[in-house]
Amino acid sequence: MRLFLLPISTRRALIYCERVQQQLSPGQSAPILDRVINKASETWIQWERKEKGWQKKLTDYGNQLFKRIPYEEWGLKSLPPATKRRLEEIDSGKLQFECLYPNAFLKGSKVLEVIKTLAVERQALHRKKMWQSIAWMPITIPFAIVPVIPNIPFFYCCFRAYSHYRALYGGKLLEHLTSKDLVRVAASPQMNEMYTAGLLHPTRKASREARRPTETETEQVARVIEAQTNNDQEDVMVLQRWNGKLIAEAFHLPEMEVEIERAVEQVEKAIEKEKTELDDEKQEIMKATERKRDMKNPEAR
Template structure:
């Protein structure tokens, strides 16, 4: 396995596990059989030209895109079985590829440790609620023709949260035992450099089009803050380090095609969250100003 750390913003980092040589078992587990069967059925429904199967996959894919990118990242890390643990203890360290201009080598261990624990409470809680909801939705199976979609969705979410927890457990094992080897990637750095240049050009163009002074966060300052990779600090501004269109370049330079979808999803989600936060902060400022103005009128 090889791990990739892809900073999306100054505070948010995508982790992705690439399986280099998948461990084969003489007898596939029940979970593997169910997952394979579900994937085949979903592909069959997607290939339908029309009908309720096609509509189900369209709505389902929209729901899947709403699943946090952090969950998808942890799911890419395989569960820590006894055999895998023994192989990793006896074998070479796991490579962790990262852009050195964003993440310093000394902060890799802390970042891996944080990513292995920060969402565990969320996944445990939602796993429990999914398991509780499954028997409640079971009577929908009595509806003819259409399968019990609520039950299958809750079953999928339970399995997804379980896989994320197992991936986090594996990641925590690697971080706690120092069983990783930081590998700085100059190729990844080039993608982030191109993004910073694009941001600078956009800033200059906007400033040239306006008659007022316009300032933006200095790129070097953003990178300096991003290197810390610690818990979010309220005083620090979160800034996007990648755009959705950079995903193709990220996947190409590390030769991992699956990273295209993962990076696109992460960039899209982080950008939407930052926009929502900015709108909320703007609304709060407007309310505060209105309240302040009302207080002055009373005086």
């Protein structure tokens, strides 16, 4: 299986696992859970295509909620859960993992450390939220008496419980891989080119039409980004939102596009919030300093 470690900024990264479709033998049916998920996805898409009505409004609100789910959770959910059978397949060598990353924008020595952090830092949160969602399910059952409209609160609790379960056990699988050093890390020149093109060009169209960046250009762009961090004091974006589609196309993984776009949007907002809070803190310090100076020198007022 291929993993992708995608730096979004100089301090934040997205882990993504290529989804491999399981081949079913003739006469074999997909697991019940997979069939339920596929049916729910098909229904959601049908509702999105409606021009109006409660189904259309529901999908609009739902998509806004999806954007608020942390990108780290979506990334861990892309990993297969750490079942006993799957861990045995990994330990026996039947299931292997390779992690691609852009070495021009992320040091190879930090890759496993970043992966391990992503694997373990949110496990306690996902475990807690999973059980909270399960606990709310019986409370939401009475909403089923509302005519016509499905029991949305109940289905939402089910969705969040399953989402946290997948993130929790996706993280456990990632932790198992890193603890036993079973991830083969591989620098990707193609990812370097895609990142460089995204930073050199202002739009997706311009990036498509431009020639491929040279290694020299990649090195120059990487140095510029490093300088902008001010000796690692500031978090700097390295991935553009529109570039997600180009990266997804390059690796023939169309479903990766939305994951990258969501992560970039969330990180951009987080960095902007941090800058605003830092500016406010500096202003408060300046005001406090001025008040202290005035108290020491009342004649100066």
